[in-house]
Amino acid sequence: xxxxxxxxxxxxxxxxxxxxxxxxxxxxxxxxxxxxxxxxxxxxxxxxxxxxxxxxxxxxxxxxxxxxxxxxxxxxxxxxxxxxxxxxxxxxxxxxxxxxxxxxxxxxxxxxxxxxxxxxxxxxxxxxxxxxxxxxxxxxxxxxxxxxxxxxx
Amino acid sequence: xxxxxxxxxxxxxxxxxxxxxxxxxxxxxxxxxxxxxxxxxxxxxxxxxxxxxxxxxxxxxxxxxxxxxxxxxxxxxxxxxxxxxxxxxxxxxxxxxxxxxxxxxxxxxxxxxxxxxxxxxxxxxxxxxxxxxxxxxxxxxxxxxxxxxxxxxx
Numbered sequence: 001x002x003x004x005x006x007x008x009x010x011x012x013x014x015x016x017x018x019x020x021x022x023x024x025x026x027x028x029x030x031x032x033x034x035x036x037x038x039x040x041x042x043x044x045x046x047x048x049x050x051x052x053x054x055x056x057x058x059x060x061x062x063x064x065x066x067x068x069x070x071x072x073x074x075x076x077x078x079x080x081x082x083x084x085x086x087x088x089x090x091x092x093x094x095x096x097x098x099x100x101x102x103x104x105x106x107x108x109x110x111x112x113x114x115x116x117x118x119x120x121x122x123x124x125x126x127x128x129x130x131x132x133x134x135x136x137x138x139x140x141x142x143x144x145x146x147x148x149x150x151x152x153x
Numbered sequence: 154x155x156x157x158x159x160x161x162x163x164x165x166x167x168x169x170x171x172x173x174x175x176x177x178x179x180x181x182x183x184x185x186x187x188x189x190x191x192x193x194x195x196x197x198x199x200x201x202x203x204x205x206x207x208x209x210x211x212x213x214x215x216x217x218x219x220x221x222x223x224x225x226x227x228x229x230x231x232x233x234x235x236x237x238x239x240x241x242x243x244x245x246x247x248x249x250x251x252x253x254x255x256x257x258x259x260x261x262x263x264x265x266x267x268x269x270x271x272x273x274x275x276x277x278x279x280x281x282x283x284x285x286x287x288x289x290x291x292x293x294x295x296x297x298x299x300x301x302x303x304x305x306x307x
Contacts, residue, residue, distance in 0.1 A: 026213035029202035051174040062176035063241050064222045068215025087206075090214040094245035146202060151208070 046107045061101035070139040073109040078121035078143045081113035089151035093141035101136045101146040105129045195224035195259040212252035221289035225273040228261035239293035246289040
């Protein structure tokens with residue numbers, strides 16, 4: 001692991017996040033973008049696609065698309081909160097579906113790793129379509145630290 | 154498990170159900186009606202785009218979670234003869250083992266179905282049904298026979 005890494009430096013964080021995201025094929029397949037990782041509350045976004053619909057008649061995203069994006073974004077939040085470049089694995093994840101996401105608008109995912117122990121990272125996320133106060137869904141998850149280094153270069 | 158099925162009709166209907174849901178189609182979910190008492194099996198065929206860790210050749214956890222949520226949703230849709238996909242209230246998943254680069258299978262258990270809410274569990278496995286890789290649970294809002302939705306907020 002790189003001991004000289006300053007994970008407080010926004011440029012370093014942006015570089016790590018970009019490489020972390022680029023090497024996950026499913027994130028690339030669905031087009032997950034890293035928007036802002038300069039603070040502890042990181043932001044990603046997913047552009048609307050017809051493939052993401054769950055109810056084409058009503059024009060609503062399928063909830064599981066946000067679920068996938070939440071898993072990825074929570075993972076990135078934990079990864080950035082760790083002191084080094086340590087690989088992680090999702091232990092569990094919960095979604096509360098407050099209201100449907102509507103077609104034609106992007107989905108934003110804001111995640112924050114609010115507690116870190118020797119073994120586990122605890123994280124929560126809010127999914128919305130522009131207004132954070134009108135969240136589409138809320139996510140809480142726990143990630144296990146594997147102790148193994150993760151190459152992101 | 155659930156009510157009475159007409160096997161051949163159920164398979165045709167299942168393909169049409171998946172085709173009607175773009176994200177289920179995107180993941181290429183298959184609903185396979187097994188004969189006997191095992192009920193429906195939902196399958197997500199492996200493809201490279203589903204990978205989450207190239208180093209470990211492991212599936213992205215979000216794809217496994219998506220399969221389980223869609224499977225439980227289809228299970229409620231079929232068993233409760235809903236006109237449209239029931240909307241989930243909440244969902245949670247425990248990851249028990251990492252998912253290898255191969256097909257995922259899922260079986261659901263409709264625990265309780267009341268007037269407004271259906272509560273479901275699902276298990277996912279790859280090669281061996283006795284070694285599940287993930288477990289999920291979810292609650293879904295049911296629609297009444299006239300199609301009215303008891304939606305939280307539109």
